[in-house]
Amino acid sequence: QFHMIKHEDLTWKESLGQGSFTHIFRGSKTDQRDGVTHTTEVLLKVLDANHKNCWESFFEAASLMSQISHKHLLLVYGISVHKSKNIMVQEFVKHGALDLYLKKSMSVSVSWKLDVAKQLACALNFLEEKNIAHGNICAKNLLLAREGDPSSDNSPFIKLSDPGTSMALLDRIPWVAPEVLDTLEIELECDKWSFGTTLWEIFNNGEAPLQGQDLIQKQQFYEHFSNLPALEWTELADLIAQCMQYQPELRPSCRSIIRQLNSLITSGNTQVFAICLQQQ
């Protein structure tokens, strides 16, 4: 159900790091179209040979993303199978994963963060309308295509990456919704929970929630119905709390999330505007 790419059409460049079961490389692919050779910069995501057992979810993720297209969904060109390696060929997104970007550049503004949050909410709304659950929403799976900088006033642009191989569920606490640990089913409401966790990450400069806690402590976080430490901005903390409700049916719809983000953007701008007026 997706395009097969010949191994000889791929060029491998430097390694860009390792995920849990995957290794990523910068690369390029060539293809002939109407007799002309095109070379495209790509991201090569290799699934470790010794994790072949989860290659189904790897390819399922790829095929899901390649069947639908949206400006905030990562483009997957296809897959390539060579010897014992399964390779997903993705569009190369210029600035890489958002969690690393936020950790590096501590100076992104509140409006920048709200803009990114709104783009993610739009991507989720698109998936919700197609009744597709992503299952692995987190800052690491948000890729930054455009930095956007305050001077030239152009805004950031993100792409939601493939769900990736479903890592061990306990490791994904507190991104994975609590009910998933019981049902092992990914529903639309699960993405709302993960959206709340990702919002928390974005407004904590990419810091991972429950950083450094071991699996027992993470399991207890759910057993005690705990919540993440609330942000100072109470309206934003409220939105995160709504998304991270233990009862899935009480979590807000994407439309409600977008509406609340819009009013935070407006109120944020109003506050900045008021401060500017005071300073005149």
Ligand SMILES: N#Cc1ccc(Nc2nc(N)cc(-n3cnc(CCO)c3)n2)cc1
């Ligand atoms: N320095 C640097 C730098 C690194 C990477 C990119 N580009 C890119 N493009 C993609 N399609 C996917 C990813 N990617 C990054 N981490 C993961 C694993 C977690 O999802 C996937 N990175 C750009 C610059």
